[in-house]
Amino acid sequence: QEKVEERTRSLKEANKGLEERNKFLATMQAVTNLISRTMDLKQVNQMIADSIARELGYVGGILSFVDTEKNVLKVGAITNNTETKKALAILPKDPREYETVLEEGYSLGAQTVLSGKINFSDKMSEFLSPPVDKDSLEKIQAQLGVKTIVGVPVFSEAKIIGIIHFLMSVKKDQISSLDIETMTALTNQVGIVSRNVKLYNTLQHANEELQDANMRLRELDKAKSEFLSIASHQLRTPISALKGYLSMIIEGDFGKIPGPINKVVKDLFESASRLARLINVFLNVSRIESGRLKLEKKPLQIVDMVESVMDELKNEAAKKELKFDFKKPKKKVPQIFADSDKLREVVLNLIDNSIKYTPQGSVIASIEFDDENLTFMVEDTGIGIKKDEVKTLFRKFVRGSGVAQVHTGGSGLGLFIAQKIIKEHGGRIWAESDGQGKGSRFKFEIPLYDEKTMEYAPEEK
Ligand SMILES: Nc1ncnc2c1ncn2[C@@H]1O[C@H](COP(=O)(O)OP(=O)(O)OP(=O)(O)O)[C@@H](O)[C@H]1O
Ligand SMILES: [Mg+2]
Structure with a gap:
């Protein structure tokens, strides 16, 4: 009989421990949930202060933070319920106006922040006076029925950023280790949240x-x-x-x-x-x-066009005594499907570039094709292109570092436009060079005209 009773008692105790542990976990969960819903530091601090009374069931709490510039401690949030509000009315001024100087021996609150260790006291005045006057504190303590105050330092990344004063209605010896654990856990949350919120705000600011x-x-x-x-x-x-x-x-x-x-x-x-x-x-x-580049595509014989461009530029090439040639394929070149004015600008710019950027030697245009695509190429023996510039030249206003040597004017827009035009034709354009001083090859590839898939409806006259 006795054994059974004892067993029951110990089971009950174990159960109580578990229950408390459970309550602790549930409380922390609830607090964390509350906190993670907002990114406003003031609001978060208030939530934490309120949860000390509501979730943890203590009398209340005071969250204070270090002002590093002034080296003082200032109140950030105080549990806000009818009891605390009434008690705080005893103070001659707003609790947020008090500043605790962070000096050895100023108050137990200051001491806690300086040492980073948890402290206990049965007098609020020991923690908070100065700066608050003893009289008021004694009245407040009596009114709230506070028996013990626990001061827990708030850490954020190994730095002490503040303190939470937990106001308890029980004597120190009745505070369990679970209580201490709970207070420490909550205080740690404050540290983490304050860091997260600061990071978030910095990010937010940068973002804006x-x-x-x-x-x-x-x-x-x-x-x-x-x-x-x-x-x-x-x-x-x-x-x-x-x-x-x-x-x-x-x-x-x-x-x-x-x-x-x-x-x-x-x-x-x-x-x-x-x-x-x-x-x-x-x-x-x-x-x-502005997206207003419109193409009027028609079946087009590019050979004729290249010849007319060569004709237009032959004087320029002759001025520099360049070998200037167009190597036509032996086979008949199939048609492409293109806007002839726009494509002419591309070919003109490529050949014009080759002449401009070739002090001596040759500029040779040529054409290749397979069943699907036609490739136009102009190869020169000019200043060439640095490896890392081969792609960037097609960007707006970009001119290669080599142009300074040949002293020619230019807007750096020719290749930018050429790339857009070729892309609009469903083709691609690129440059190749073995390096500076080693000449360049500029090529574009464009699909051949295919009656079956390409819609061409000449306007009726
Ligand atoms: N054949 C080439 N050999 C070496 N560099 C070239 C050649 N073609 C173009 N480049 C480089 O690419 C840059 C961009 O060419 P792009 O045609 O866009 O501009 P640009 O010729 O300088 O000016 P614009 O064509 O507007 O008169 C040139 O400034 C030059 O540095
Ligand atoms: Mg150009």
Whole structure:
């Protein structure tokens, strides 16, 4: 009989221990849940202070944090319920206005933060006075029925960032090890949360700044594109007029002109043409950027086009005494499906580049094809390209580091436009070079015209 009773008693005790442990885990879970729902540090601290009374069942708690600049401790949150509110009304001022100086011997609160060790006291005044006056504290303690105060330091990444004062309604010897464990666990949560929230806020801040910067950049970019578009359109008409009249003068429409002036007029015409080409480049870029680059694809014999480009540029090549050649395939070249004006710009820029960036030697264009694709290539013996620049040259405004040696002007837009145009044709463009000073090969590949799959409906006349 006795044995059974004893056994029952010990089982009951074990059960009680388990129950308490369970309660502890459930409490911590509830607190963690609460905390993880918000990223506002003030709110989190208040939640923790409130959970000390609501979840843990203690009288209440005071969370204070170190102000490293002033080297003082300031109240961050106090359990907010009717009892504590009434008790705090005893204080002559707002509890948040008090500052505990972090000096040896100032108060037990300061001492706890300085030492990083848990402290106990049966007097609130021992922990909190100074700065709070003893009288008020004694009244508050009596009113709340506080028997013990436990001061637990708050650690965050090995640094002490504050303290939680737990107000308990029991004497020190009635505080269990589980209570201490609970208080420590909660205090650790405060440390972790404060670190997370700070990280989060830093990230958030950086993110907002980035977004701002991004928006400003986008607006600028848009403004720039609009300006480019408007300026180019406005410039086009007067320059066409200029070119038109200059060409009429050269043709002799206004009568014969004296030799020296003739040369000047020809130079003027050249300059006007260059200007017109540049404006065309800008227009193309602004079309690309606003998504207004439209292709009018037709079956096209690229050989004729390359020949006409070669013809247009042969004087430039001759000026530098370059070997200038177009190697046509022996077999008949099949048609491609392309916008002939746009593709001509690509071929023109590639061959023009090769001439520009080749001080001596040769510029040779050629064509290859298989059943599906045609590849156009221009190979030169010029300044070549550094390995790491082979891809970047196709970006907007990028000019290679080698161009400085040949002192030629250029916008760095030609290849950017070329790449967009070739991509729009469903093809690809790339550069190859064995390195600086070793010449370059620029190639693009484009699909052949296939009557069955490519829709071409010539407008009826
Ligand atoms: N054949 C080439 N050999 C060596 N470098 C080249 C060659 N073609 C292009 N590049 C490099 O690529 C850069 C970009 O070429 P892109 O045609 O885009 O601009 P650009 O020729 O400088 O100016 P633009 O064509 O607008 O007058 C050139 O500045 C040059 O550094
Ligand atoms: Mg160019």
